[in-house]
Amino acid sequence: MEPTMDAWAVTRPGPIETGPLERVVRPVPRPRGHELEIEVLACAVCRTDLHLAEGDLAPRRPGTVPGHEVVGRAVSRGPDTELYAPGDRVGVAWPASTCGVCAYRRRGDENLCPYSTYTGWDRDGGFARRLTADERYMHPLPETLPATTTAPLLCAGVIGYRALQRAEPPERGVLGLYGFGASAHLTAQVALAQGATVHVMTRSREAREPALELGCHSATGAYDPPPEPISSAILFAPVGDLVPTALRALDRGGTLAIAGIHLTDIPSLDYRRDLFQERSLRSVTANTRKDARAFLDFAAEHPLTVTATPYPFDAADRALADLAADRVRGAAVLLP
Secondary structure, eight states: OOOOEEEEEEOSOOOGGGGGHHHHEEEOOOOOTTEEEEEEEEEEHHHHHHHHHHTSSSSSTTOOOOOOOEEEEEEEEOTTTOSTTTEEEEOOEEEEEEOSSSSSTTTTTGGOOTEEEEBHHHHHHHSBBBEEGGGGEEOOOOTTTHHHHHHGGOOOHHHHHHHHHOOOOOOEEEEEEESSSHHHHHHHHHHHTTTOEEEEOSSSSSHHHHHHHTTTTTEEEETTSSSEEEEEEOSSSSOTTTTHHHHHHEEEEEEEOOOOSOEEEEEEEEIIITTTTTTTEOOOOOOHHHHHHHHHHHHHSOOOOOEEEEEEEEGGHHHHHHHHTTOSSSSEEEEE
């Protein structure tokens, strides 16, 4: 009889209170080609998983298993694998594959590949006991790193790191962060380590104290003006209404980067008030493997305080509901 496993799948995308995430039994996946079969040790819960469950991010296949911040252990491997062996500890992240030949890939922008696929969207992810993934898109992880606090680094950390580069903060500049969840609390630490002044604007009163504890210079309401003009900003909250607010807070020549894959509608912008004086608005689209390597190297040299709220595997639906209601401090992480 074919072995089976427990998993959570998005069966009926819709508001989280309607129960779009369902406990299911699936066959244990078998690796092919360059794939590894991986036992999941921990999987962080990303807001992208919530967007998929609620239908903000259109499912690309029925019954997708979410989860793309996986710390796992290789169990078996496909016939073409060369990089890892059974027993190795690995990290599986959001990018799952690219075509490898398009112009974007050749110029180093593999995140813009029109044929790219993603873990927990195009293929089943880590809200399961096992998954398969292409070893060429994995990251080696040392045994010394705790699974619970390492899992959030694989997306929340990496995408925040890329967003910080896209925001182009000047040396020892002033950075504004809109929203302060799993990604922002890591990005703030990177910016602080680089000498930036960091101001946090968030609707969550519970998040303001942790922001100050990490060394941020102020923490106020989402629509409040920062205490000084900011030279760059990152919008983590998926709220389009905050775009003009953040643009108006920028100093001349400043840049706002939008970090999320989903954003509600942006209201009309007033050119003179919101964009004039060479203010820039930029999006962030996934990340490259180079980004991930650079961030993980940075994290190894500058240990980060990772705030993680663990959830048992059986409570994946509750973890998503808590994330939707801003009840999670830092990152929610599913544990077996």
